Amino acid sequence: MLSVKNRILNIRLGELQLDYFIDAAFFAVLITSFTIQNEDNYLYKISFFAFLAFTAVKVFFRLNYDGKLKLPSVCLWYLAFTLLSLASVLWAQYPLKALETMTRMIQILVVFFCMAQSYATPQGFKRCAKLFCWAGIYCAVFIFAATPVSSWFSGRLGQSATGNNVNIIGLLLSLCIILCLYYAYYQKKRIYYLFFLIEFAVITLTGSRRSMLAAIGGIVLIIFIKDRSWKLLVRMLVILGLTAAVAYAVLNIEPLYNAIGVRFASMLEYAQTNSGDNSLFLRNQYIAYAKQFFLEHPLLGIGTANFSSMLNNYIGLDTYAHNNYYELLANNGLIGFSLYYGFYVYLIAKISKAALILQNNFAKAMLTILAVLIVSEYSIVIYRTVYIMAFICLLFLFVCAFDIGASEEQTASLIQTETNDNSKLLKGNRI
Numbered sequence: 001m002l003s004v005k006n007r008i009l010n011i012r013l014g015e016l017q018l019d020y021f022i023d024a025a026f027f028a029v030l031i032t033s034f035t036i037q038n039e040d041n042y043l044y045k046i047s048f049f050a051f052l053a054f055t056a057v058k059v060f061f062r063l064n065y066d067g068k069l070k071l072p073s074v075c076l077w078y079l080a081f082t083l084l085s086l087a088s089v090l091w092a093q094y095p096l097k098a099l100e101t102m103t104r105m106i107q108i109l110v111v112f113f114c115m116a117q118s119y120a121t122p123q124g125f126k127r128c129a130k131l132f133c134w135a136g137i138y139c140a141v142f143i144f145a146a147t148p149v150s151s152w153f154s155g156r157l158g159q160s161a162t163g164n165n166v167n168i169i170g171l172l173l174s175l176c177i178i179l180c181l182y183y184a185y186y187q188k189k190r191i192y193y194l195f196f197l198i199e200f201a202v203i204t205l206t207g208s209r210r211s212m213l214a215a216i217g218g219i220v221l222i223i224f225i226k227d228r229s230w231k232l233l234v235r236m237l238v239i240l241g242l243t244a245a246v247a248y249a250v251l252n253i254e255p256l257y258n259a260i261g262v263r264f265a266s267m268l269e270y271a272q273t274n275s276g277d278n279s280l281f282l283r284n285q286y287i288a289y290a291k292q293f294f295l296e297h298p299l300l301g302i303g304t305a306n307f308s309s310m311l312n313n314y315i316g317l318d319t320y321a322h323n324n325y326y327e328l329l330a331n332n333g334l335i336g337f338s339l340y341y342g343f344y345v346y347l348i349a350k351i352s353k354a355a356l357i358l359q360n361n362f363a364k365a366m367l368t369i370l371a372v373l374i375v376s377e378y379s380i381v382i383y384r385t386v387y388i389m390a391f392i393c394l395l396f397l398f399v400c401a402f403d404i405g406a407s408e409e410q411t412a413s414l415i416q417t418e419t420n421d422n423s424k425l426l427k428g429n430r431i
Contacts, residue, residue: 018058022118023127025051029111030135033387034172035142037163048107055114062117072116074396077343078109078389084336085304092303093310101305104384111386112393116400125401129179129362132394133192136176140199143169153255155207155263168385170211171376173199175369175391178218182365185223204250207260209267210379214372216243222368225355283322283379289314290326294333301333305384324377340383344374347392350399366398 028047036043063069082105089095119128139162144152146161158169177199184192203215220243223235250261270277289311293302302310307330312318321327328337347370354363369391373382382388 018054018061019118019127022051022054022058022114023131025054026115026118026128027131027135030131030387030390031138031142034135034139035162035164048110051114052110055117059117070116070120072112072120072396072400074116074343074393075109075112077339078105078112081336081339081383082106082109084332084339088300088303088306088332088336091300092306094303094306097306097309098304101384104386107386108384108389111390115390115393115397119397120400120404122401122405125397128394128397132391133176133179133183133195136173136179136199137195139169139176140173140195140202143202144198152205153259155205155259157202157205157207157259159206166206167208167211167380168388170203170206170208171214171380171388173203174211174215174218174372174376177203177215178222178365178368178372181219181222182362186226186361186365204256205259207263209260209263210376212260214376216246217375218368218372221371222365225364225367226361227359285315286311286319286321287323287326290321290323290330293330294326297333299333299335301329301331301336304331304336307331320381322379322381324381324383327381328383343392344370347395347399350402351395354399354402360402362398363402366395370395 025047029044029051032041032044032047059069082102085098085105086102089098092098115128119125143158143161147157151157151160156166158164159166162169177196180192180196180199183189184196200215203211220239223239224232226235250256250264252261266277267280269275270280275281290307293307293310296302307321307327308318310330311321321330325337328340332340351363351367351370354360355367373388373391376382
């Protein structure tokens with residue numbers, strides 16, 4: 001409401017609904033990073049700074065209200081890893097490469113901090129998970145809409161539309177598809193089955209074998225761990241049937257075979273003859289060099305982001321290791337590797353307990369996402385990729401939200417118990 005009194009303009013906002021603006025900005029960050037990959041991604045930059053600005057306003061109001069600033073452990077973890085990466089300029093053969101990657105790592109820190117300010121509560125986490133789910137749906141629809149129908153079965157769907165590597169596209173949608181399946185299968189929201197099918201179609205047509213296997217593995221896991229009942233056997237039989245049907249379609253329907261089936265055929269040939277698949281041959285070669293660099297510098301590594309330059313010296317190719325584990329070992333040594341994956345151990349312990357012991361359904365979806373990430377990192381590098389690392393923060397936010405929810409439930413139970421005891425006492429006094 002606007003008013004003028006004594007020649008002073010007064011602006012009264014009433015109840016400040018900052019969360020709507022924060023959610024919109026974060027959703028914009030997700031969709032612009034999922035679908036636009038180029039040097040001049042101004043939409044992402046605008047969204048990023050809007051997300052930061054709205055979060056700063058929220059933090060300012062919170063500081064004025066209770067004087068508290070949330071500094072989540074996920075930020076402390078990644079800050080420690082970032083500082084170690086920055087320190088590697090002291091021993092790196094290519095210190096500028098280590099400095100160049102700081103921009104991305106600082107972006108990740110900012111996104112982590114901003115996410116934690118709004119989504120570390122039960123209700124906030126639910127909003128955040130929905131935003132990731134909708135961003136995946138948007139990405140899949142965008143890819144189909146931006147790609148001519150004649151190019152859908154080219155085996156590289158999404159690469160020209162987004163400018164992103166098909167393996168990254170496939171991994172993003174493999175993670176989002178788990179959220180779709182959670183809402184469809186666990187919460188009975190049937191429309192998400194349609195979204196699930198659209199995303200799975202994009203994953204298939206990207207031609208990314210590891211992404212398709214990751215998606216199928218995630219689907220099997222989230223269905224398998226839903227509950228412990230006689231229906232489990234039925235579900236497993238259905239999954240086996242559907243998997244066999246997908247395998248048959250991929251290997252026997254010509255458009256699907258041309259898009260991805262031929263890549264599975266070459267993978268099988270490579271497994272049998274150690275030839276016939278240049279992609280797998282090169283990946284194994286990169287890993288071999290990463291092992292060599294690690295053994296030469298086991299404690300601190302060769303320096304952050306130095307693997308590509310070192311590899312270029314040996315074989316004339318400037319590329320990453322295509323493996324998060326070995327790239328971290330080569331670049332940051334055992335110290336950096338342990339620091340980075342130590343946080344994964346924490347997430348595994350917390351989420352596994354919530355999913356498998358306490359039977360929290362959302363935890364089962366988060367555990368599936370974590371499992372897909374852990375497996376996928378054997379063939380992709382994510383530690384400095386903003387839009388993939390955001391999923392790591394999502395997992396951490398679940399842990400925060402679940403702990404808060406458990407505390408609230410225990411408090412409510414305690415209050416109810418005290419109320420009942422007091423009622424009994426009063427009743428006894430009346431008697």
